[in-house]
Amino acid sequence: MTIDKEMLVLATAAREASRQVANLSSGIKNELLIQMATALEQNSTKLQSENEKDLDSARKSGMAAAMVDRLALTPERITAMADGLREVASLPDPVGEVTGMWLRPNGIKVGRQRIPLGVIGIVYESRPNVTADAAGLCLKSGNAVILRGGSEAIHSNRAIGEILQQVLQAQGLPTAALQVITTSDRNAVTELLKLEDQIDLIIPRGGEGLIRFVSENSRIPVIKHYKGVCHTYVDAAADCKMAEEICLNAKVQRPGVCNAMETLLVHRDIAAEFLPQINTAMAKAGVELRGCEAAQKLIADIVPATEEDWHAEYLDLILAVRIVDNYEQARDHIDTYGSLHTEVIVTNDYQLSQRFLSEINSSVVMVNASSRFSDGNQLGLGAEIGISTTKLHSFGPMGLEDLTTRKFVVLGSGQIRK
Numbered sequence: 229m230t231i232d233k234e235m236l237v238l239a240t241a242a243r244e245a246s247r248q249v250a251n252l253s254s255g256i257k258n259e260l261l262i263q264m265a266t267a268l269e270q271n272s273t274k275l276q277s278e279n280e281k282d283l284d285s286a287r288k289s290g291m292a293a294a295m296v297d298r299l300a301l302t303p304e305r306i307t308a309m310a311d312g313l314r315e316v317a318s319l320p321d322p323v324g325e326v327t328g329m330w331l332r333p334n335g336i337k338v339g340r341q342r343i344p345l346g347v348i349g350i351v352y353e354s355r356p357n358v359t360a361d362a363a364g365l366c367l368k369s370g371n372a373v374i375l376r377g378g379s380e381a382i383h384s385n386r387a388i389g390e391i392l393q394q395v396l397q398a399q400g401l402p403t404a405a406l407q408v409i410t411t412s413d414r415n416a417v418t419e420l421l422k423l424e425d426q427i428d429l430i431i432p433r434g435g436e437g438l439i440r441f442v443s444e445n446s447r448i449p450v451i452k453h454y455k456g457v458c459h460t461y462v463d464a465a466a467d468c469k470m471a472e473e474i475c476l477n478a479k480v481q482r483p484g485v486c487n488a489m490e491t492l493l494v495h496r497d498i499a500a501e502f503l504p505q506i507n508t509a510m511a512k513a514g515v516e517l518r519g520c521e522a523a524q525k526l527i528a529d530i531v532p533a534t535e536e537d538w539h540a541e542y543l544d545l546i547l548a549v550r551i552v553d554n555y556e557q558a559r560d561h562i563d564t565y566g567s568l569h570t571e572v573i574v575t576n577d578y579q580l581s582q583r584f585l586s587e588i589n590s591s592v593v594m595v596n597a598s599s600r601f602s603d604g605n606q607l608g609l610g611a612e613i614g615i616s617t618t619k620l621h622s623f624g625p626m627g628l629e630d631l632t633t634r635k636f637v638v639l640g641s642g643q644i645r646k
Contacts, residue, residue: 231416232415232419234411235419235423238374238407239423240426241407242373242405242426243346243347243372243426243427245401245403245404246347246372249372249401249402250344250346250370250371256399257367257370258368259399260367261317261367262313263395263398263399264360264391264392264395265311266310267391268306268309268310268388268391269307269310271387271391272306274387275301275306276301276302276303278383278384278386279299279383279387281383282380282382282384283296283299283300286299286380289380292484294483294484294543295543297482297484298354298484298485299355299380299381301356301384305357309357309388312360312361312364312610313364313611315605315611316364316368316611316628317364318610319609319627321368321628322342322628323343323369324341324342326339326340326341326637327340327342327634338638338639339636340635340637341636342633343370343633343634344371344632345369345428345631345632345633347373347374348371348372348373348427348428348429348613349373349376349421349429350373350376350431350433351433351434351442352376352377353377353378354380354381354434355381358375358377359377360388360392361611361613362431362611363392363406365628365631366406366631367405368628369628369629369631369632370632372406373405373406373407374407374409374427375389375407375408375409377408377409379412382410382412385408386408388408389406389407389410390408393406417442418445421442421448422447423447423448429450429451430446430449431450431613431626432450432451432614435455436454436541439454451622451626452616452617452618453569453615453618454567454617455541455567455569456485456487456490456541456569456615457490457541457567457569458486458487458488458489458569458602459566459571459572460474460475460478460489461493461494461552461574461584462492462494462498462502463495463558463573463577464496464575465577465580466574466575466576467574467576468498468502470596471502471506471574472502472505472506474572474574474596475489475506475509475510476509476510478572478600479510479513479547480513484544486569487570487601487602487603487615488543488600489572490540491537491548491549491561492549493551493552494523494550494551494552495558496552496553499551503523503526503551504527507527507530510547514545515545515546515547516531516545516547517547518530518537518546518547518548518549519531519533519548520533523549523550526551530549533550538561538564541567555583555584559584559588562588562590568617569590569591569592570594570599571584571590571592571593572594572598573593573594573596574595581595591623591624592624602625604625604626609626610628612625613626613627613630614626
């Protein structure tokens with residue numbers, strides 16, 4: 229079978245399965261996710277064995293350490309995948325919710341009801357936990373899902389998909405509701421993106437190159453998130469100890485993910501005290517600093533920053549540093565170089581923190597907290613399907629509600645239009 233026909237058959241089966249999944253009760257969906265969580269934990273050894281095949285190939289190919297880390301399935305991450313499914317099961321089901329019912333002068337009642345989108349395609353790289361996270365969110369929101377991970381995680385993704393499909397099958401539900409594309413043929417994605425009659429939404433997760441490819445080649449609506457150039461602004465009214473802990477966590481805790489801090493902005497009035505302090509902490513963690521001219525005067529061994537550094541999503545232990553004269557200059561820097569992902573201010577000035585929340589036009593804005601909290605699970609959404617930096621139809625980390633749409637429902641008693 230040619231790859232175009234293979235994708236059509238797969239997507240057609242998903243469309244058919246979506247009709248059944250859309251009408252499952254909340255209780256059945258929740259029990260399904262709980263059983264999937266248990267199955268992942270019971271098959272932890274198998275998952276690690278399959279994942280090791282991917283890790284071995286990645287190391288032999290010279291993949292960067294940060295990317296290898298994203299690929300790894302440790303026992304802790306398998307447990308986290310299972311816990312994510314259980315948390316999604318515990319969340320309120322948005323499907324069927326009727327909001328905003330109102331009465332018209334002619335006596336008809338009008339409301340809006342949440343319904344599943346239908347079939348969702350996820351195209352992603354590296355992190356195999358996305359397979360379970362996306363499956364759980366899509367099924368709980370009543371959608372069928374087609375998952376296409378990168379070839380670097382093919383063994384891991386296949387194993388996770390098989391385990392989850394076994395649970396569907398045991399419950400008498402169509403396995404086509406959750407399909408993992410296991411071919412490494414790159415044309416599979418291209419053909420998938422043509423199937424606008426079978427697939428309702430495409431969500432790409434990965435590097436900027438992947439997301440631009442999907443956006444430029446898709447006939448299907450795409451949720452975009454090109455990159456995460458996340459800033460932390462340390463204000464003159466910041467507590468230096470708090471700022472150090474926040475910045476260190478934002479950069480070092482997991483540098484290879486999109487919510488890691490990439491640029492540090494420091495108010496000039498606090499720079500002489502704070503920059504040497506954060507330089508020492510970052511150096512101990514192996515972070516290379518690249519600074520503006522003013523920062524170079526305070527840190528002797530800092531690498532001079534170039535214009536490209538302000539645009540950079542390093543996904544590595546590298547941090548751009550700029551000293552700014554005031555809040556307005558920090559805001560303008562974020563407006564110029566930010567990617568609408570996550571921005572943080574560290575300050576004890578309440579009024580300024582409120583200005584920051586109001587004026588910064590990113591999908592997540594934070595006061596006195598690490599950018600690493602910009603994550604669906606950490607924000608209480610359960611596992612996230614992705615982070616949207618476009619404003620239609622969702623903005624920021626996407627949870628269950630973002631995988632639904634609304635239809636109008638009208639209740640009459642014989643009214644006719646005159």
